[in-house]
Amino acid sequence: MSKLTVVAERTVSAPVDAVREFVADYAESRPKILTERFREYQVLEGGVGAGTVARWKLQATSKRVRDVAAEVTQPDPGTLVETDRNSSMVTTWTVREDAGGSVVRVETTWQGASGIGGFFERIFAPAGLKRIYGDVLNKLADVVEEQ
Helix, strand or coil, X not given: CCEEEEEEEEEECCCHHHHHHHHHECCCCHHHHCCCCEEEEEEEECCECCCCEEEEEXXXXXXXXEEEEEEEEEEECCEEEEEECCCCCEEEEEEEEXXXXXXXXXXXXXXXXXXXXXXXXXXXXXXXXXXXXXXXXHHHHHHHHHC
């Protein structure tokens, strides 16, 4: 098994504090930016920042669906870490200040499969997941820049 990492990043023309607040709000704000790839989204515990537990089905491909139960920690004000209780997947959202706004970075890591399945996973999964999170970041930019 090998560790796989996918990064998607987007500059947003909005103040860093507003973007951090938006990204940390799993109950009200997060559903506004999720694409059709995130099905059955629900908040099970908390709702804002650390202590939140959210669940969704990630439709990675037409046949591949991952049941995610993400437990959220917040090591610092600009970082949210979503650790999937059902797999090795960890997604880290980082929002930092940038000239003219904010940079939002989503980094997902997981232990890839071995064998032939792992071979295809290493080839196709990173590009697909980067596209999925790129679409989420585009929706985030649209929503927070309108506010």
